[in-house]
Amino acid sequence: MKTLEELMALRDAAKANLTTREDSSEVTRIVVGMATCGIAAGARPIMAKFVDEIAKRNLQNVTVAQTGCIGMCQYEPIAEVLVPGKEKVTYVQLTEEKVAKIIVDHVVNGKPVVEYTIGAITE
Amino acid sequence: MRELSLNVLDIAQNSIKAEASLIEIELVESTEKKELLIGIYDNGKGMNDEQVQAVTDPFFTTRTTRKVGLGIPFFKMSAEMTGGSFGIESVPGVGTKVRALYKTDHVDFTPLGDMCSTVVILITMNLGVDFIYKRSLDSKQFVVDTRQLKEILGDVPLNEPSIVSWLTDYIQENTKQLTEV
Numbered sequence: 001m002k003t004l005e006e007l008m009a010l011r012d013a014a015k016a017n018l019t020t021r022e023d024s025s026e027v028t029r030i031v032v033g034m035a036t037c038g039i040a041a042g043a044r045p046i047m048a049k050f051v052d053e054i055a056k057r058n059l060q061n062v063t064v065a066q067t068g069c070i071g072m073c074q075y076e077p078i079a080e081v082l083v084p085g086k087e088k089v090t091y092v093q094l095t096e097e098k099v100a101k102i103i104v105d106h107v108v109n110g111k112p113v114v115e116y117t118i119g120a121i122t123e
Numbered sequence: 124m125r126e127l128s129l130n131v132l133d134i135a136q137n138s139i140k141a142e143a144s145l146i147e148i149e150l151v152e153s154t155e156k157k158e159l160l161i162g163i164y165d166n167g168k169g170m171n172d173e174q175v176q177a178v179t180d181p182f183f184t185t186r187t188t189r190k191v192g193l194g195i196p197f198f199k200m201s202a203e204m205t206g207g208s209f210g211i212e213s214v215p216g217v218g219t220k221v222r223a224l225y226k227t228d229h230v231d232f233t234p235l236g237d238m239c240s241t242v243v244i245l246i247t248m249n250l251g252v253d254f255i256y257k258r259s260l261d262s263k264q265f266v267v268d269t270r271q272l273k274e275i276l277g278d279v280p281l282n283e284p285s286i287v288s289w290l291t292d293y294i295q296e297n298t299k300q301l302t303e304v
Binding site: 001002004006007008010011013014015018034035036037039040044045047048051054055058064065066068 | 133192247
């Protein structure tokens, strides 16, 4: 059974390991659409998968955030990946498998997964 | 929505948009009455009577990206189609209370689904907002209050991976305990 005492121990361990995040100009941001349209289309497990992959790979300087309706409800779940100094990439009709590939190819290795982007779908 | 917990996630976004600093999510289940109450209460900026009237209309929305707003209408429908009821009260400057009552033995009752995931996402994605999650089944209850967790954590953020995983397990275990005799 998880207890609050255990939380205190985790806090102390986390404190010791807290690496100071480098300045925000280095941070890659992932934004998931979480309005009614996104949620109905399955944004919650997509969000959870992004968080999970980042934790699993211990990626520093990557944050996940939520936003409202991105305006293309028929393509939900949608996520935008914003790498500093690069153009924003919008991924559409996401699945958990696509998320794993985006993390590896785009976020870690810097190569956007073109076939999952809005541009590829609407062509 | 395939799960009521997704409606909860959706409705709570309205509270966040209304700049609430404290959001309470309450689930009260009675086996005897075969009822489930879901309440979402916030201290956000609230709405006037006219807006309260309008939000159950799918063609009313504050969003600018398109002309329909289905969050509240979906939530209302999910309750009413089980023979339950729906209510919304709001006071400008004070906050908003949304309640949906379900008849859990009705064939159109949507499963609650992964409530834990909804709560964990709300908490970890909105560190500036406090959440109280109360869940009860008959006479048993458990409560998670992020104000208490933040007090323990100090400057360690609630979205730290080890903390997120503790929080997920903590909510799951407590939920499971409710159903154990």
